[in-house]
Amino acid sequence: MTENSLADVLAIAAHRDDVEQTCGGTLLRMRALGLRTAILDLTQGEAGTRGTAEDRAAEAAESARILGVSWRQALDIPDGRVENTYENRLKIVAALRAVRPRVVILPYWAGRHPDHYTSSTLGYEACFFSGLAKVDTGTRPHRPFKIIYASLYADVRPSFVVDITPYIEDRHRSLMAYKSQYADQSQGSGLFVPEGEIRERTFSTARHYGLLAGVRYAEPFVQKEIGLVDDLTLIPVQSI
Numbered sequence: 001m002t003e004n005s006l007a008d009v010l011a012i013a014a015h016r017d018d019v020e021q022t023c024g025g026t027l028l029r030m031r032a033l034g035l036r037t038a039i040l041d042l043t044q045g046e047a048g049t050r051g052t053a054e055d056r057a058a059e060a061a062e063s064a065r066i067l068g069v070s071w072r073q074a075l076d077i078p079d080g081r082v083e084n085t086y087e088n089r090l091k092i093v094a095a096l097r098a099v100r101p102r103v104v105i106l107p108y109w110a111g112r113h114p115d116h117y118t119s120s121t122l123g124y125e126a127c128f129f130s131g132l133a134k135v136d137t138g139t140r141p142h143r144p145f146k147i148i149y150a151s152l153y154a155d156v157r158p159s160f161v162v163d164i165t166p167y168i169e170d171r172h173r174s175l176m177a178y179k180s181q182y183a184d185q186s187q188g189s190g191l192f193v194p195e196g197e198i199r200e201r202t203f204s205t206a207r208h209y210g211l212l213a214g215v216r217y218a219e220p221f222v223q224k225e226i227g228l229v230d231d232l233t234l235i236p237v238q239s240i
């Protein structure tokens with residue numbers, strides 16, 4: 001943990017509940033290791049079919065409590081219109097310089113929803129800008145050491161997975177904190193996954209990624225850098 005840092009790991013995503021779905025179990029695991037975790041949501045969810053931005057703020061706070069994160073904020077970038085602009089980069093830079101994380105988790109850079117893949121590029125460029133002294137936000141520059149990409153929404157082969165087996169139930173509870181999105185109700189019922197089905201979907205996805213590494217439940221990540229090995233006898237995941 002670096003000096004004045006508010007968290008060791010910061011997860012950035014477009015929408016409230018994206019972090020819960022793609023890396024909530026990983027945040028729980030890092031918390032259990034004694035690391036401090038944080039979440040930056042880029043939008044406030046005002047474009048959602050169900051619930052208001054205020055409902056979702058209360059739900060996000062409850063979810064943050066379940067995940068044990070030490071810091072969570074939502075920016076005011078319009079929901080459904082996440083764009084890679086200088087102004088939006090500066091908003092994220094201000095958050096990065098306040099939290100000063102060693103590791104940043106970003107969404108994967110390709111996918112179906114434009115807000116998701118745009119957040120990936122926007123987040124990466126903000127991490128770069130955050131390290132530049134001439135980008136003046138009135139706070140000291142900070143560049144994260146490591147950027148990894150949460151790839152659960154994307155159908156790509158992960159670089160590695162994180163075993164979330166002990167945390168899968170708490171991750172599910174954090175997602176269910178978004179009652180306006182997942183509680184069974186008639187409004188938008190054609191668009192939303194029923195409460196009973198979300199559990200089966202999320203658990204089976206976690207099981208799929210767990211099987212790739214010989215554990216029960218896992219979350220997938222991609223890193224752009226190559227892996228570096230010290231002791232060959234300590235490389236995990238059995239080959240045959």
Ligand SMILES: [Zn+2]
Pocket residue numbers: 014015018113116
């Ligand atoms: Zn989303």
